Amino acid sequence: MSPPSANQPAVVDPSSAGGGALARRDDRWQIRVRGLHKSFPPQHVLRGLDLDIERGRTNIIIGGSGQGKSVLMKHLMGLLKPDAGEIWVDGVNVVPFGDQEMAKLRRKYGMVFQYAALFDSMNVVENIAFPLLERYHLPKSEVMDRVRDLLKRLDLENVGGIEQKFPPELSGGQRKRVGLARALIDRPEILLYDEPTTGLDPVATKNVDEMIQRTAHEFGVTSVVISHDMASTFRIGDRISMLAGGKIIVSGTPEEVLQSQLPPLREFVEMSGLVAPGAGSGAQA
Amino acid sequence: MTAPSSVDGAPGDTAETRPTIAASLIEAALAPIRSVLTYAGDRTLLLSGAMAGLFRKPFRLRLFLEQMDFVGVGSLPIICLVGLFSGAVSAQQAIAALRIFNQERFVGATVGISLAQELAPVFTALMITARAGSGMATELGSMRITEQIDALTTFAVDPIQYLVTPRIVATILMMPVMTMVFNIVGLLGAYGYSIYFEHIDLGQFLEQFTYWTDPKDYIIGATKAAVFGVTLSVAACYQGFHVRGGAKEVGLATTRAVVAGSVSVLVSDYFLIDIFHILWPYQP
Numbered sequence: 167m168s169p170p171s172a173n174q175p176a177v178v179d180p181s182s183a184g185g186g187a188l189a190r191r192d193d194r195w196q197i198r199v200r201g202l203h204k205s206f207p208p209q210h211v212l213r214g215l216d217l218d219i220e221r222g223r224t225n226i227i228i229g230g231s232g233q234g235k236s237v238l239m240k241h242l243m244g245l246l247k248p249d250a251g252e253i254w255v256d257g258v259n260v261v262p263f264g265d266q267e268m269a270k271l272r273r274k275y276g277m278v279f280q281y282a283a284l285f286d287s288m289n290v291v292e293n294i295a296f297p298l299l300e301r302y303h304l305p306k307s308e309v310m311d312r313v314r315d316l317l318k319r320l321d322l323e324n325v326g327g328i329e330q331k332f333p334p335e336l337s338g339g340q341r342k343r344v345g346l347a348r349a350l351i352d353r354p355e356i357l358l359y360d361e362p363t364t365g366l367d368p369v370a371t372k373n374v375d376e377m378i379q380r381t382a383h384e385f386g387v388t389s390v391v392i393s394h395d396m397a398s399t400f401r402i403g404d405r406i407s408m409l410a411g412g413k414i415i416v417s418g419t420p421e422e423v424l425q426s427q428l429p430p431l432r433e434f435v436e437m438s439g440l441v442a443p444g445a446g447s448g449a450q451a
Numbered sequence: 452m453t454a455p456s457s458v459d460g461a462p463g464d465t466a467e468t469r470p471t472i473a474a475s476l477i478e479a480a481l482a483p484i485r486s487v488l489t490y491a492g493d494r495t496l497l498l499s500g501a502m503a504g505l506f507r508k509p510f511r512l513r514l515f516l517e518q519m520d521f522v523g524v525g526s527l528p529i530i531c532l533v534g535l536f537s538g539a540v541s542a543q544q545a546i547a548a549l550r551i552f553n554q555e556r557f558v559g560a561t562v563g564i565s566l567a568q569e570l571a572p573v574f575t576a577l578m579i580t581a582r583a584g585s586g587m588a589t590e591l592g593s594m595r596i597t598e599q600i601d602a603l604t605t606f607a608v609d610p611i612q613y614l615v616t617p618r619i620v621a622t623i624l625m626m627p628v629m630t631m632v633f634n635i636v637g638l639l640g641a642y643g644y645s646i647y648f649e650h651i652d653l654g655q656f657l658e659q660f661t662y663w664t665d666p667k668d669y670i671i672g673a674t675k676a677a678v679f680g681v682t683l684s685v686a687a688c689y690q691g692f693h694v695r696g697g698a699k700e701v702g703l704a705t706t707r708a709v710v711a712g713s714v715s716v717l718v719s720d721y722f723l724i725d726i727f728h729i730l731w732p733y734q735p
Contacts, residue, residue: 245601269607277605283598297606300509 192257196221196356196388197242202251204237211237213412215251219356224382224389226399228434229409235392236280238409239360242390243277244268255356273301276349276387280360282341284333284348290322291329294347301352316347319384320377339370346377350385357381359391363398371395375402396435400424408434494685497611497692501619501685504612511617518621522583523629529578534633537574538640541565546649555651559660562641567668568675571633572626573720576679579626580712584687587618588708591691592701600692615692619684626680627673634672667731675723682719683712 192198197219204212211234219225219242229235240246241253244260252259260271284293294313298304317323320343325331333341342362349357359378363371375398382389393399399406400420407417410430416423423431545561591614594600603610638660645651690708694700 240601243605245604265609272605272607275605277602279598279602281597283602285599285602286593286597300606300608 192221194221195219196256197390198252198254199238199242200252200254202238202241202253203249204234204241204246205249211412212241212248212251215409215413217407217414218417219388219390220405221388222382222386223404224378224391224402225405225407226391226393226403227407227409227414228393228396228399230394230434233409234412235394235409236360239277239358239390239392243275243358244272273352274355275358276352276354276356277358278342278345278349278360278362280362280364282333282345284336284341284344286333289330289332290317290336290344293333293344294351296348297352312351313347316350320347322347337370338366339373342366342374343377346381350381353385354387356388356390357385359389359393361392361394363393363395371398374398378402494689497615497689498619498681498685500611501616501688504609504616505620507612511613514613514617515621518617519625521586522579522618522621523625526579526582526625526629527632529582530575530629530633531636533574533578534571534636535640537570537633538562538566538637538642539644541570541637542641542644542649546645546651555649556655557659557663558641558645558649558651559656559658560663563638563660563664564668566634566637566641567664567672569672569720571630571637572672572676572679573716575626575630575633575676576683576716577713579622579629579680580683580687580709580716583622584683584712585705585709587684587687588691588705589701591615591688592694592704595692595694596697596701611692615688618688619681622684623677623680626676630672630676631669634669671727671731674727675720678719678723679716682715686711686715 195218197217199215199217202212202215202217203210215234215238217227217238227235227238237246241248244263248261251261253261255271255274260268263271285296288296291310291313294316295309298309298312313329314323317328322328322340322343325340328336328340333344336344346357362374362378366374378389378391379402381387391399391402403420405418406420406423407414408423408428408431409415416426416428416431418426424435426432541562542558545558545565546555549555549557549561591600594614600610600614603613642656645656646653687708690704690711691701694704
């Protein structure tokens with residue numbers, strides 16, 4: 167099996183999974199997943215999934231409900247162990263990692279959960295500072311400086327009394343931003359977003375999209391966004407992959423993906439209203 | 452009409468099917484044993500993980516103090532209320548029984564011993580299960596379904612050490628303390644009822660109490676309380692920590708935590724009594 171080329175075709179060929187070639191740092195691909203299987207009996211959720219995540223870009227993984235997007239995300243984060251398959255991060259297969267190695271690896275990651283997953287028992291400052299306080303013995307003034315810097319950069323400093331507010335007192339959009347600030351505080355290389363626009367109104371959705379784009383540019387992180395919001399996907403995605411039937415069936419730039427005639431993707435795109443049903447390829451609405 | 456082939460050994464009863472039926476029967480027979488072992492094993496693993504976390508850095512004293520406050524200080528009003536009336540009811544029942552033999556003066560001793568060895572640890576454990584155990588299961592369950600526990604893991608924090616260890620340790624430490632509070636308030640209830648409603652002689656009440664009760668009774672009660680602390684907190688934390696689904700499952704987990712905690716207290720009480728009778732035979 168040969169490794170995927172730099173000019174990967176829009177439709178992923180599962181046979182392109184490569185062994186030895188993956189075991190080195192690649193300037194283009196930060197994460198490479200090969201042959202990932204995961205079952206929650208009786209369901210076989212991931213069925214030999216292959217995926218490449220491009221360094222420094224916004225990578226979107228789309229798919230219908232129950233297709234295993236969140237399961238895939240948890241594998242990328244090391245929260246779940248696969249039944250079979252490999253996950254290469256910067257040229258290292260992390261699947262055999264033990265708890266301690268995995269804990270070190272997770273410092274590369276920041277994760278923004280679907281509903282932010284802020285700690286209810288902590289206020290905004292405590293939530294954002296949590297990763298730093300747990301990992302390092304930093305002076306309180308330095309921690310507070312970094313928290314306030316993030317509040318400012320994420321447009322939260324003007325929300326009255328935000329620092330002392332508790333999660334239930336925040337709006338959906340504010341929670342996402344605080345969740346993002348918490349994910350960013352330890353300066354991760356890779357940011358994972360699990361359905362970041364779920365449950366938000368169109369204005370808040372647009373704000374979150376802008377926040378993701380701005381974060382990617384300002385902080386220079388690799389973004390992986392799990393989504394089923396097609397409008398958001400095509401607005402912010404540099405690279406789009408579609409998960410269906412436990413596999414990535416399409417992967418490429420937004421233009422390449424729109425060109426694809428694969429039935430599951432066409433149906434997904436048409437149902438989202440991005441193109442008119444039955445319209446030709448690339449007929450963006 | 453012919454009998455089913457699988458019964459009479461007719462042609463359908465092949466060599467391949469017979470072991471399957473036998474295996475199914477063995478499987479069915481072993482299922483309850485496997486369930487019991489799985490139940491005990493899962494909880495033992497959680498407990499051992501939590502205890503291992505106690506001796507591993509970082510030590511988060513604040514979390515332990517918060518849980519001790521929740522389990523202990525937060526339960527104080529309900530423990531005092533139940534203790535007061537339990538003591539009074541015990542005295543009422545003891546006096547009614549002792550009156551048959553015209554020996555009401557022994558009420559202080561009777562209530563003192565039964566509170567110290569049995570009523571205080573068991574009632575305290577049931578109260579803590581209902582109040583703190585249900586709270587633990589609900590809080591951990593809510594944290595699980597809102598992905599807060601996953602978030603902890605992403606920050607390289609061991610969720611068992613962070614969430615379960617303080618809860619179990621705080622419950623083990625606070626149970627004997629709360630049991631002693633129950634004892635004191637229960638005795639006050641017994642004293643008040645005996646002296647003011649039944650006009651038992653105060654001197655006799657105190658004399659019989661101090662003569663018959665022994666530090667051993669309180670040591671047994673406190674030890675039982677600590678063991679109950681283990682069983683009820685492990686039951687609560689296990690249910691909350693392993694919730695899958697949504698709000699409904701959190702509610703069900705809370706119910707299971709209270710039921711499992713209460714049952715485990717009463718079952719372990721029986722065995723603890725046996726153990727203490729062997730270790731410390733009753734000598735009048």
